[in-house]
Amino acid sequence: MTVPAGPRRMSPQRRRAHIVAVALELYRRLPPERVSVEDVARAAGVSRPLVYRYFGSAEELHAAALEQVVDELLAALVVDPGGDLLADLRTALDVFLDVVERHAVGYVALMRSGSVLTWGQGGVQRVRSHIESVILRRIGDGHRLAVVGWIAAVETTCVLWLQERPMPRAAFRDYLAALLVAMVGVTVQR
Template sequence: MSVDTDPRRRRLEPDARRGQILACAVRLFGARPYADVSTTDVAREAGVARGLINHYFGTKKQLYLEVVRVMVTVPGVAVERLPDGDLRTRVDASVTWFLDVVSRHRDSWLAAVTAGDMGHDADVARVLTEAEEVAADSVLVAVGLADATTCRAELRGMIRAYGGLAISTAREWLQRGALDRDQVHLLLTATLLTIVEQVYPAIVGSARAAQAGGTGSGRRTAIGTVSSRAQS
């Protein structure tokens, strides 16, 4: 007896069916522009009635937003599975994970981060911004700075900037062929290590020095004022 392993022709649980529809949408939106993909196309690819697309995702745009979200958002499991070890080990593993994911889903990932003809849509921009913050949280956990409070805004700004660098560098590899994977890995690893080991500590040191100097200056001013009044 043959076993039908095609999920499009088997009865699936709701979560599995939703995931299967989403996987088909990821492939289609990765291969064609937003305007060239219809919910009918997705339903045909998934082997389901078009009504199921609306049931699980709503409109075509809502489905597309979910595709972008799943392509650009770092899942919690990625951080949970990082190996124990020193900073360099965890940074190396984090960069390796990122490059594995973007290369495995090359077309869909590139379509998501560039957003194609939906690049100026406010909802797409919101999804990309939310993903940027999730990615920053994940990197901070990976490098052991999730609970850092000193110069927190500056730290998050640097990590978000690093996320932009990671995307641009991956595009230089996958889209333009200007860099190979080893070069991208080296660039991203060295940059993140430099931020954590040199740049952030320098910013913290400068902030503390400025604070100490300001406090001292304030104290001296106050003492001078008191002394002046006493003399008068």
């Protein structure tokens, strides 16, 4: 585990952050729904009741961890409204793929079938809405159908790419950028 054990005495904010960091580290190896409060407590070097003091359930812990990842991702997905659209899209995709790769096991679990449990829906929707609004501010609301479809395609193909790696990351990023251009091109023709 790369998250070092914290000092015995921590402020409540630091203790909570430490527990979330440990949970995120565990999610790199196991889907969140397979990580128990006991697993997190053991890895964090704290008691199970202490984890429950900060998080009322495993779902609350999962949601807090996901929210941290979402907050980091949204803070990093900032584009220059006057910049080159395609270059900005590639940069934003690099940021997104950094997060997806760093949290690959959790991402795949979250995006698969029923894994977007109630604790994950809000965070996933925040990312979708943010990406949609950033793109539509640049290209116009008339392309919403294409953008929403593209976001769904990105989520699905990221799962496949993480599992099979059919192409290098840079080629995959460029593929995703070209896919958006093509989808928007279809809406322009309609």
